[in-house]
Amino acid sequence: MSGVKLEKVIKRYGNVQVVHGIDLEVEEKEFVVLVGPSGCGKSTTLRMIAGLEEISDGTVTIDDKVVNETAPKDRDIAMVFQNYALYPHLNVEENIAFGLKIRKVGKEDIKKQVDEVAGILGLEDYLERRPADLSGGQRQRVAMGRAIVRHPKVFLFDEPLSNLDAKLRTQMRAEIKRLHKRLGVTSIYVTHDQVEAMTLADRIVVMRDGVIDQVGSPMELFNNPINTFVAGFIGSPPMNQIDAVVEVKNDKLFANIVGHSIELPPLRELTTKDDGRKVVLGIRPEHVLVTPEDGAAAIPVELDLVETLGSEALLHCQVAGNHFVVKAETHGKTDHLEQVSTLYFRSNMLMVFDHETGMAFDHPSSTQV
Ligand code: ADP
Numbered sequence: 001m002s003g004v005k006l007e008k009v010i011k012r013y014g015n016v017q018v019v020h021g022i023d024l025e026v027e028e029k030e031f032v033v034l035v036g037p038s039g040c041g042k043s044t045t046l047r048m049i050a051g052l053e054e055i056s057d058g059t060v061t062i063d064d065k066v067v068n069e070t071a072p073k074d075r076d077i078a079m080v081f082q083n084y085a086l087y088p089h090l091n092v093e094e095n096i097a098f099g100l101k102i103r104k105v106g107k108e109d110i111k112k113q114v115d116e117v118a119g120i121l122g123l124e125d126y127l128e129r130r131p132a133d134l135s136g137g138q139r140q141r142v143a144m145g146r147a148i149v150r151h152p153k154v155f156l157f158d159e160p161l162s163n164l165d166a167k168l169r170t171q172m173r174a175e176i177k178r179l180h181k182r183l184g185v186t187s188i189y190v191t192h193d194q195v196e197a198m199t200l201a202d203r204i205v206v207m208r209d210g211v212i213d214q215v216g217s218p219m220e221l222f223n224n225p226i227n228t229f230v231a232g233f234i235g236s237p238p239m240n241q242i243d244a245v246v247e248v249k250n251d252k253l254f255a256n257i258v259g260h261s262i263e264l265p266p267l268r269e270l271t272t273k274d275d276g277r278k279v280v281l282g283i284r285p286e287h288v289l290v291t292p293e294d295g296a297a298a299i300p301v302e303l304d305l306v307e308t309l310g311s312e313a314l315l316h317c318q319v320a321g322n323h324f325v326v327k328a329e330t331h332g333k334t335d336h337l338e339q340v341s342t343l344y345f346r347s348n349m350l351m352v353f354d355h356e357t358g359m360a361f362d363h364p365s366s367t368q369v
Contacts, residue, residue, distance in 0.1 A: 002063045002153035002186050003028045004049060009058035011044050011210075019044055020210045021058065031180050031187045035197035036207035036233070042190040043158055045207075049188060050079050050156050063153050075154075078147035082159040084139045086131040086146075092118075093127040096145040117145045120179070137168045141175075148183065157189040161196065173199055194234055198222070206230050226365060228358040231282050231351065237314065237325045239282045243355065248275040255281050255352070258320040262297040263347045269361040270352060278355035285314070285327040289344035290337065296344035306337050313337050 004026040011019035019041045026032045034042040047053040049060055051072035059066050067075050086095050093114055100110045118124045121141040131139055140160060147155060160176075161169045177200055180187055191197055197204045198218045206213045206221065206229075214226040218234075225231035231239040244255035246264070251272060254261040262281070264270070270279075289296055301317040301324065313334050315326040328337055352361045 003030075004154055004186065004188065005059075005061040006045070006049070007059045007061070009045070009048060009060060010056045011041070011048060011053065012056040017056075018210050019048075022210075022212055024205060024212065024215065026186060026188060028186055029184045031177075031189065031200060031202045032205060033189045033191060033197040033201035033203075034205045034207055035191055035194055038192055040207040041210040042192075042207055046079075046156055046158055046188060046190045049154075050077055051075050052079075076152050077154045077156055078150045078152035079156040079158065080140075080143050080147050080160045082162045084131070084143040084163075086139060086142055088131050091128050091130050092123055092134070092142050092145075095131070095142050096123075096149055099146060099150050113149045114145075117148050120148070120182070121145050121175075135168075136164050137172055140164065140172060144176075144179070148179075153186065155185050155187040157187065159191055160189075161191075169196075176200060195236055198234065204234075206233060224360070224364050225282075225351070226360055226363050228280055228282070228353050231353070231360075235284060237285050237327070239284050239351070240288075240319075240322070240324045241353070242281045242283075242319055242322045242324065244279055244281045246270065246274045246277045246279055248272045255279060255350075257281070257299060260297065260299050262299070262345050262350065264352060265347050265350055267352060267362045269366075279361075280353040280355055280358070282351035282353060282360075283345060283349055285325045287346070287349040288326045288328075289346070290315070290326065290328050290340050292342075292344055293346070296346045298342050298344055300341060301343050303338075303340050306334055308334050315340060317343070319343070 006022050006024040009019060009022045010017060022045060034045060036042055044053055048055045055068050059068055062075055096114045096117060097110045118127060121144060123141055123145060126134060126138060161172050164172060173196060189200060201218055203215060203217055204221055205215050208229055214221060214230045221230060221234045225234060228241055242257055244257045247254040247256040247261060253264040253270060255264055299319060301319050303315060303317050305316040307314040311330060312327055313330050315328060315337060317324045
């Protein structure tokens with residue numbers, strides 16, 4: 001099967017280790033996105049899969065075959081880069097056909113394949129043009145066409161949309177998703193943009209400092225981030241995080257935020273013995289209420305700024321010295337939002353993290369039944 005498996009993969013540049021023993025299994029036909037801040041080792045990992053970087057330790061397996069010593073051209077992969085890497089002196093047709101020509105595919109067969117791919121990508125009218133006479137989006141499509149005609153077992157994408165403007169990026173993102181649905185080729189995609197990761201991925205791999213923090217479907221990561229890093233990375237705007245202290249009252253657990261108490265959801269890993277323990281409360285901007293509700297705790301806030309998006313607005317506030325963002329519905333006006341001085345928190349919308357380690361309490365991955 002055309003899956004990709006990484007086992008204890010390490011990358012060192014001289015004495016400096018930048019990828020620290022990564023384990024990852026990508027299933028056949030799966031679309032997996034590696035996401036994380038700049039410098040966390042995403043590209044290096046992808047380039048080791050492609051064979052463009054030597055693997056310092058561990059193994060990479062493609063289609064059940066260890067490829068550590070296999071040349072890139074023999075790995076049955078096709079890579080799409082941020083800078084397109086097109087031949088400027090060749091036209092679109094010749095660029096797409098280049099790899100086939102080198103492999104001595106017959107002329108008629110090449111024409112058939114190029115026409116088919118041009119059809120899929122909407123490039124039929126541009127076959128005679130050179131890259132310089134194309135828009136950024138069209139160039140990126142040519143780069144994808146060149147990858148598609150090779151019928152690889154795996155597509156590798158390295159920030160392919162980074163050079164495009166915001167509108168085109170959104171459009172191309174949808175095209176890549178459609179293409180994957182149609183072709184069903186195993187794909188590994190690197191980006192620093194969490195929105196791209198959320199919209200494209202079957203599963204997202206969140207990387208930090210050369211290690212994998214969490215792997216899961218977009219909604220798994222959104223609903224159950226394993227730590228404060230993932231919580232702060234996934235979601236737009238990301239999850240708010242407030243420092244709080246555990247407080248026990250009548251055998252119930254509360255979080256105290258500068259004198260205000262919010263009842264905590266029931267947690268197996270946090271008990272009355274944790275009275276006085278420092279924690280981090282996590283709450284998504286869209287889960288905070290701006291109007292009172294039965295059972296919701298009221299916390300006074302200082303409103304800094306209201307950013308109007310249309311149907312929604314972002315309220316930037318200060319809560320106990322922490323920057324805090326609320327996403328609220330406007331229902332066509334923002335006057336009521338400009339007046340907000342209290343926010344309301346429901347217990348069941350809170351996540352609780354350890355202050356020292358940043359790890360989530362009662363994360364599903366730690367459930368012992
Ligand atoms: P990302 O793709 O997540 O932005 P990279 O994989 O490009 O990160 O880089 C990971 C780390 O490896 C960074 O700290 C980077 O400086 C380092 N690095 C990348 N290439 C080299 C190289 N050729 N020599 C030394 N260090 C490198």
